[in-house]
């Protein structure tokens with residue numbers, strides 16, 4: 204297969220983990236005879252510094268023309284506490300989502316046996332948890348009309364029927380390919396937007412008679428996810444709730460640094476780690492590259508290249524079993540590997 | 556002291572736990588020579604059935620004239636899945652909050668040693684966690700302009716400076732009375748309303764030089780709360796985020812059924828359990844009355860009656876130690892006590 208991949212390393216540890224993701228991607232492509240052509244592009248605070256724009260047009264065009272985007276992370280604390288900053292790295296992320304029409308953020312939450320002790324939850328609660336969070340990504344308060352002056356401010360949580368239908372459809376279809384259990388999370392006892400979500404979900408239910416649907420208020424979902432994570436199979440929700448719940452879900456797995464995600468929609472899909480840019484660790488060769496590497500696996504799988512994805516997953520499992528791990532997940536007294544060394548070990552494994 | 560208390564038992568298990576709360580209140584009042592005058596009023600689905608209004612004017616007047624409101628819980632599942640229902644029990648709660656100007660919801664999250672095994676978190680993470688969540692309760696998307704038709708819907712997350720200032724003030728003051736650490740939770744990297752919150756918090760910081768303030772994005776807070784609950788001392792946030800985070804916080808303690816809360820503001824303060832109306836358990840004498848009883852303790856303490864509050868807390872601890880517990884927290888092979896029996900045991904303890 205020929206694949207054109209747009210590569211967006213972004214900020215902080217982004218470039219370091221991206222190098223390892225690309226090395227793995229190339230090793231797999233070599234092995235299976237795929238031709239992957241990469242074009243790198245700027246985004247986030249690195250793009251602000253060079254162009255004043257966190258998602259420049261050049262970057263957009265490169266993404267647009269590609270078959271897939273590999274993204275690392277953006278964000279820099281120097282922008283966070285400055286309420287007057289007009290341009291923020293995160294706007295690059297939001298612009299990318301909006302411009303590429305990435306309305307569905309898909310996060311498989313899975314646990315790794317050897318990392319269960321990293322979960323804040325009791326092992327018996329989380330062992331075997333395996334669910335998918337689907338977050339609407341281009342609507343709601345993130346993109347609704349906003350206003351701010353010195354005395355008042357608002358954001359608008361706006362959703363239209365087509366926006367809701369297309370994301371619920373993805374939820375129903377994912378559930379169908381898994382254990383046929385869909386949980387629609389909303390706040391229909393308070394929010395008008397949630398009531399429309401719930402109404403539309405109920406209208407769609409008869410189209411998927413094989414899927415069991417339940418409705419859960421977001422406050423309840425945030426509790427259930429820690430009290431009984433194995434309850435969930437596929438969860439679907441709107442943008443802001445999804446922001447909070449997907450992070451909570453990643454955290455309970457104990458494997459935050461290992462979780463990849465996909466964002467799909469109207470144009471080029473994007474594959475990226477769920478973790479952030481960890482600016483404090485930049486340049487130290489200590490960041491875990493596994494989430495980036497598993498994002499590459501998700502990318503291959505998205506294009507139907509199952510074996511390629513499986514090989515990467517096998518290589519990652521093998522590296523964990525061999526204790527070839529970055530500091531934050533290394534076992535006591537185990538030797539600590541750097542970002543690069545973990546990546547190289549996995550590349551070697553794949554080449555074998 | 557003379558106290559006029561408005562009593563709102565509400566729906567589901569509300570009336571059962573309220574009976575026990577009142578019995579304890581009266582026992583304490585007798586012991587210390589206080590005169591408590593109670594007036595009961597309708598709210599929630601019980602009020603809808605009798606008057607068509609979940610928070611009738613009569614109820615409002617009774618609350619308004621009282622020194623404190625003791626509230627149990629409202630909510631009935633028959634309204635949840637009916638997107639066309641025009642009147643919902645929860646509207647009673649929202650109307651009460653708005654009409655009494657209850658802008659601050661205060662939830663102390665504490666753990667009980669003997670219930671630590673009920674927490675979904677590893678005991679070492681949660682043992683000793685002790686923080687206060689302060690949620691803004693009368694602004695944001697709950698009360699902003701709403702619209703819904705068949706094709707679109709919106710809610711408005713609107714905040715004004717005075718609304719933000721008064722709740723942050725409560726946060727700073729609470730922090731001052733505790734360990735001087737305030738965490739302001741927002742989504743200032745995306746929301747205009749959050750940027751105003753952050754701006755105002757930064758303006759207020761110099762007024763409380765003894766308080767250490769940090770700012771945390773809500774997605775991060777939802778993770779930190781389970782990854783490191785002991786990080787928090789006082790957390791303050793807006794209405795919707797607070798809805799999600801306060802429930803998450805209650806859940807991690809393992810003592811959800813035991814946690815009381817206070818809502819305070821411009822008029823009569825309200826004291827209520829954090830748990831809901833548990834309609835499935837209605838009339839079965841199995842609901843845990845401790846959160847309601849501890850709400851009575853919070854009420855006495857609010858009026859400066861420290862000893863009275865302490866006695867109730869001591870009685871509750873003693874009942875737990877004596878394994879006089881409702882089914883959901885009873886130890887293995889322990890005798891299960893009913894709502895009533897737990898309440899009576901505590902009343903006896905207080906009378907002694």
Ligand SMILES: CC(C)[C@H](C(=O)O)[C@@H](O)C(=O)O
Nearest residue numbers: 278293296297446744745774
């Ligand atoms: C950086 C921020 C804008 C972003 C979001 O809130 O969507 C991030 O938290 C995420 O979840 O991808």
Ligand SMILES: CC(C)[C@H](C(=O)O)[C@@H](O)C(=O)O
Nearest residue numbers: 392393422630645648649798
């Ligand atoms: C019942 C509902 C309207 C309410 C809320 O969301 O405020 C409840 O969840 C709460 O937290 O008190």
